[in-house]
Amino acid sequence: MPRKSKVSPKSEPNTYGGPRLETPGAPLRVGIVGAGGIANQHYRGYQAAGAEVVAFADPYAPTRKRREQEWGIPGYASVDDLLEHVAVEAISVCSPNAFHAEATLKAAQAGKHILCEKPLSMSLEQCQAMIQAAQRAGVVLQTGHHLRSNLLVERARDLIRSGAIGRVTFIRLRQAHDWGGNKTVAPSFGLKANSGGGTMLDNGCHMFDLARFFGGEVANVFARIATLGFPIEVEDVSLASLEFASGALGSVENAWTATGWEEGFWVYGTEGALECTNRLGKRVLRHAYRRSLGTTWDKLDETLYSFADEGGHSREIVHFIRSIREGAPVVCTGEDGMEAVRLVLTAYESAQQGRPLAVRR
Numbered sequence: 001m002p003r004k005s006k007v008s009p010k011s012e013p014n015t016y017g018g019p020r021l022e023t024p025g026a027p028l029r030v031g032i033v034g035a036g037g038i039a040n041q042h043y044r045g046y047q048a049a050g051a052e053v054v055a056f057a058d059p060y061a062p063t064r065k066r067r068e069q070e071w072g073i074p075g076y077a078s079v080d081d082l083l084e085h086v087a088v089e090a091i092s093v094c095s096p097n098a099f100h101a102e103a104t105l106k107a108a109q110a111g112k113h114i115l116c117e118k119p120l121s122m123s124l125e126q127c128q129a130m131i132q133a134a135q136r137a138g139v140v141l142q143t144g145h146h147l148r149s150n151l152l153v154e155r156a157r158d159l160i161r162s163g164a165i166g167r168v169t170f171i172r173l174r175q176a177h178d179w180g181g182n183k184t185v186a187p188s189f190g191l192k193a194n195s196g197g198g199t200m201l202d203n204g205c206h207m208f209d210l211a212r213f214f215g216g217e218v219a220n221v222f223a224r225i226a227t228l229g230f231p232i233e234v235e236d237v238s239l240a241s242l243e244f245a246s247g248a249l250g251s252v253e254n255a256w257t258a259t260g261w262e263e264g265f266w267v268y269g270t271e272g273a274l275e276c277t278n279r280l281g282k283r284v285l286r287h288a289y290r291r292s293l294g295t296t297w298d299k300l301d302e303t304l305y306s307f308a309d310e311g312g313h314s315r316e317i318v319h320f321i322r323s324i325r326e327g328a329p330v331v332c333t334g335e336d337g338m339e340a341v342r343l344v345l346t347a348y349e350s351a352q353q354g355r356p357l358a359v360r361r
C-alpha cells in the first residue's frame with residue numbers, strides 16, 4: 001500500500017477566494033458572440049467575477065429570444081450590430097470554430113479585448129491575422145484553453161517546474177466523451193464547415209496545449225484518426241504520439257465515442273509521476289515519488305491534491321479580467337492558441353500521410 005500523503009487528500013481552499021471571484025477595478029462591460037452552450041459558462045463566469053455582460057450576438061432568432069429571456073440583456077444578429085449599438089470593453093467569442101476569426105478581427109479593430117474560444121481558428125494564417133490585429137489595437141487576446149486555469153493543472157505544472165518529478169520522460173493526455181447518448185453530434189462540431197475538424201481538433205487542441213504547458217515544444221507528431229461511431233464528416237476518434245524537443249515521448253487520446261466524460265493527464269519523470277483523472281470520481285492529482293532509490297512501486301510516497309472547485313472556466317475569466325485591468329500576463333495567449341492549432345494541423349497531415357511529421361515553425 002502507498003504511504004500516507006504529506007498533504008491532505010481532502011480539499012484545499014480555492015486560491016481565488018470565496019464564492020465571488022473578486023477582480024480589480026470597475027466592472028468590465030462585456031459582449032458575448034455566439035449564445036450556445038459555452039457562452040453560458042462565460043456568462044456565469046463574468047457574473048461570478050463581478051463583470052457585466054451587457055449584450056450578446058447570435059444569428060438565429062430563436063436562440064436570441066431564449067437567451068434574452070434567460071440573461072435579461074439584448075441580443076443582436078451579428079457582431080457588427082453588437083459593436084455598433086453597445087459600448088463594451090471586451091468580447092467573448094463563443095461561436096463555432098469557423099467564425100472565431102471574423103469576430104476576433106472585428107472586435108480588435110473596434111479596440112475591444114478578446115477572449116476567444118478554442119481552437120483559436122482553423123488555419124495558421126487566420127490565427128496569425130488575429131494575433132496581429134490584437135497587437136495593432138493594443139488589446140488583450142486570450143485563447144480559451146481553460147485547462148490552464150484549472151487548479152489541478154496549475155499545481156501539476158508547478159510541480160513539474162519545481163523538479164518534483166525530475167526530468168519529464170512521458171506525458172499522456174486524454175479528453176473523451178459521448179455526446180450524451182445522442183445519435184449524432186451537434187452541428188457546431190459535426191459539420192466540417194462549422195468546425196474544421198472532429199475530436200482531434202475539438203478536444204485535442206486542449207490536450208496539445210497541455211502538452212506544451214507541461215512538456216515544452218513538441219518536435220514530431222504521428223497521428224491516426226477514424227470515424228467509427230457517428231454518421232458525420234469529421235473524425236470521432238483520434239490518437240497522436242508525440243516526441244518533445246526535450247526527447248520525452250507522449251500521447252494525445254481523444255474520442256467522441258467514449259462512455260460519459262473522461263479527462264485526465266499522466267506525467268512521468270525520472271523521480272516521480274503525476275496522475276489525474278476523473279474516472280474514479282472527483283478528481284485528485286496524485287504525486288507519487290520515491291523517497292529513496294530502490295523503493296518498489298507498492299511502497300511509493302504520495303501526495304494528493306484536490307480542490308473544492310477546480311476552476312477552469314471560472315478562473316480563465318478572472319485571468320482575462322486581470323490581464324485587462326492589471327496587465328497580468330495572459331494565461332493562454334493568441335500565440336499559445338496558434339501553437340495548439342499548429343500541432344493539430346500537423347497531426348491531421350500525419351494521419352493523412354500515414355507517417356510521423358516534424359512540426360514546421
Ligand SMILES: NC(=O)C1=CN([C@@H]2O[C@H](COP(=O)(O)OP(=O)(O)OC[C@H]3O[C@@H](n4cnc5c(N)ncnc54)[C@H](OP(=O)(O)O)[C@@H]3O)[C@@H](O)[C@H]2O)C=CC1
Nearest residue numbers: 034035036037038058060063094095096097099117118188
Ligand atoms: N473551452 C471549452 O471547454 C469549450 C469550448 N467550446 C468552443 O466554443 C465554441 C462554441 O461551442 P458551443 O457553445 O458548445 O456550441 P453551440 O452549438 O452550443 O453554440 C454555438 C452558438 O453559436 C451560434 N452561431 C452560429 N453561427 C454563428 C455566428 N456566425 N456568429 C455568432 N454565433 C453563431 C449558434 O447558433 P444556433 O445554435 O442558434 O444555430 C449557437 O448558438 C466552439 O468553438 C467550441 O470549440 C465549446 C465547448 C466547451
Ligand SMILES: O=C1CO[C@H](CO)[C@@H](O)[C@@H]1O
Nearest residue numbers: 118175177189202203206
Ligand atoms: O473541453 C471541452 C469539452 O468537450 C467539448 C465538446 O467536445 C469541447 O468543445 C470542449 O473544448
